[in-house]
Amino acid sequence: MSLILAIESSCDEMAMAVLKDKRNFLSSVVASQIDVHAKYGGVVPEIASRKHVESVTVVLKETLEKAGVAMTDIDAIAVTKGPGLVGSLHVGLQAAKALALTFDLPLIGVHHIVGHIYSNNIDEDIIYPCICLVVSGGHSELVLMESEFEFKIIGTTLDDAVGEAYDKVGRVLDLPYPGGPVIDRMAAAGNITYELPKPLDDGSLNFSFSGLKSAVINLNHKHVQKNMPINKDDLAASFQAVVINSLVSKTMDALEQYGVKHLMLAGGVSANRGLREAMEQACTKNSITLRLPPLSLTGDNAMMIALAAKLMYDNNEFSDLSLGISPNIDIENESRSMKWKK
Amino acid sequence: MKTIVMDTANKYLAVGLYENDICLGKFQDFGNRRQSEQALEKLQELLKSNHMEVLDFDEFVITIGPGSYTGVRVALTIAKTICATTRIRIKTVSTLKAMVDDASGIAIIDARSNKAYLAVYKSGETVVSDCLVNVSEIGDYQNRYPELDIFGDLGLIGQEDKPVDLVENIYKYSKGEKYVENSDNLVPYYIKEVFN
Ligand SMILES: [Zn+2]
Numbered sequence: 001m002s003l004i005l006a007i008e009s010s011c012d013e014m015a016m017a018v019l020k021d022k023r024n025f026l027s028s029v030v031a032s033q034i035d036v037h038a039k040y041g042g043v044v045p046e047i048a049s050r051k052h053v054e055s056v057t058v059v060l061k062e063t064l065e066k067a068g069v070a071m072t073d074i075d076a077i078a079v080t081k082g083p084g085l086v087g088s089l090h091v092g093l094q095a096a097k098a099l100a101l102t103f104d105l106p107l108i109g110v111h112h113i114v115g116h117i118y119s120n121n122i123d124e125d126i127i128y129p130c131i132c133l134v135v136s137g138g139h140s141e142l143v144l145m146e147s148e149f150e151f152k153i154i155g156t157t158l159d160d161a162v163g164e165a166y167d168k169v170g171r172v173l174d175l176p177y178p179g180g181p182v183i184d185r186m187a188a189a190g191n192i193t194y195e196l197p198k199p200l201d202d203g204s205l206n207f208s209f210s211g212l213k214s215a216v217i218n219l220n221h222k223h224v225q226k227n228m229p230i231n232k233d234d235l236a237a238s239f240q241a242v243v244i245n246s247l248v249s250k251t252m253d254a255l256e257q258y259g260v261k262h263l264m265l266a267g268g269v270s271a272n273r274g275l276r277e278a279m280e281q282a283c284t285k286n287s288i289t290l291r292l293p294p295l296s297l298t299g300d301n302a303m304m305i306a307l308a309a310k311l312m313y314d315n316n317e318f319s320d321l322s323l324g325i326s327p328n329i330d331i332e333n334e335s336r337s338m339k340w341k342k
Numbered sequence: 343m344k345t346i347v348m349d350t351a352n353k354y355l356a357v358g359l360y361e362n363d364i365c366l367g368k369f370q371d372f373g374n375r376r377q378s379e380q381a382l383e384k385l386q387e388l389l390k391s392n393h394m395e396v397l398d399f400d401e402f403v404i405t406i407g408p409g410s411y412t413g414v415r416v417a418l419t420i421a422k423t424i425c426a427t428t429r430i431r432i433k434t435v436s437t438l439k440a441m442v443d444d445a446s447g448i449a450i451i452d453a454r455s456n457k458a459y460l461a462v463y464k465s466g467e468t469v470v471s472d473c474l475v476n477v478s479e480i481g482d483y484q485n486r487y488p489e490l491d492i493f494g495d496l497g498l499i500g501q502e503d504k505p506v507d508l509v510e511n512i513y514k515y516s517k518g519e520k521y522v523e524n525s526d527n528l529v530p531y532y533i534k535e536v537f538n
Contacts, residue, residue: 057426094419
């Protein structure tokens with residue numbers, strides 16, 4: 001029996017959750033700042049940090065209250081140590097360390113992407129070997145996992161993350177921030193009518209979205225210059241089709257190359273309905289088992305941090321109070337550095 | 343009455359423990375921007391060497407700013423979190439005042455881009471409250487208050503920094519401060535907006 005309090009503050013949400021044992025969540029609270037950053041068309045790091053300081057103890061109290069537990073009931077504190085925005089990470093980390101010291105609890109530093117991946121552990125144990133496609137505002141990676149907490153990056157973006165490309169296209173089309181979900185909705189209503197370049201068709205498992213993004217921006221610009229109307233739904237559909245096609249085909253290539261039969265999606269863009277549907281179809285066709293995280297766990301949240309932390313807790317993978325933030329830690333190092341993996 | 347003192351707002355990391363006005367132990371060093379990693383470690387060391395724990399304490403005294411944005415948030419987040427989950431209460435002291443001995447003097451802190459945070463204190467009274475000035479204006483304040491010494495980031499005016507006992511100053515000045523009423527609402531005193 002264990003109770004883990006998890007804290008996630010790597011970007012613009014302050015989130016906390018209480019996990020009982022393996023997957024029984026007593027509470028999960030997410031304080032989103034999306035309205036604040038929408039005005040600026042993207043996350044402003046200093047504003048995110050300031051908002052985190054405002055909300056940190058409010059979220060903490062609400063999380064404990066909803067769970068019906070006191071700090072003295074908690075067995076361990078888990079916290080996102082990175083990657084993420086430096087100032088944002090600091091707030092969650094200080095709160096976690098302060099609680100660990102005050103209540104004499106083990107501290108568990110969790111890699112943010114490991115959290116995203118382990119959001120797929122929510123209903124039942126992940127089956128290995130598997131491949132996880134991590135897609136978010138900051139990530140587009142194919143991660144091979146031979147076993148628990150063994151991460152190997154087999155494909156990555158050479159420029160923009162997929163979520164970043166969505167946000168930039170959203171801005172050009174004057175869509176509200178964040179652009180991703182809006183483009184997904186528009187794409188469902190539109191038709192593929194605009195011709196856009198296929199990104200990085202080089203047989204590798206890497207992605208590239210900046211050329212595609214520029215092509216959309218140029219296309220839109222030309223139409224504006226010539227005073228020609230552009231059908232935004234159709235442009236969204238055309239853009240999304242190319243993105244999804246690239247993600248699906250590279251993922252299928254990866255599964256084939258590594259002889260893996262289990263696939264998972266993770267990260268904010270894994271909420272994209274077009275992507276989920278296309279991946280489901282491709283997996284059925286290729287006899288691959290697909291695991292999709294619940295929509296509530298695709299964006300940043302503390303439940304995913306708790307799910308990953310539980311595995312670390314069971315293996316006594318703890319940090320002392322010298323734990324610092326690591327804005328750029330790489331996920332492969334993460335498995336190698338684990339004491340229980342040695 | 344047992345007190346924890348912590349300042350992470352500027353180039354120093356300062357942590358101290360008091361019991362009924364007696365200092366049980368203190369630590370002050372250049373933080374080198376590692377205040378975040380070290381603040382709680384140093385507090386833990388001080389507690390251990392005194393065979394005490396956080397829950398033994400009654401109050402947490404921190405600096406509220408102005409200073410480094412990330413730095414000032416470190417001690418503040420620690421204090422808020424502890425206060426939210428225990429009976430411990432918070433007092434705050436201006437980062438500028440913490441630099442000044444005997445509550446008399448001009449305090450300056452580097453605010454980058456040729457600006458400085460500045461305040462003036464005279465025999466315990468605040469004559470000029472915490473504000474943001476151009477580095478070139480510091481001389482005007484020195485001319486206006488020739489009887490007062492200058493403290494803080496003296497490198498800004500081409501002088502060498504003077505030794506300062508931050509823990510002692512912060513503890514001393516906290517005596518004149520009230521407890522923070524709703525610590526959930528406590529935020530740093532940044533002075534500068536994110537966008538000016
Ligand atoms: Zn994320």
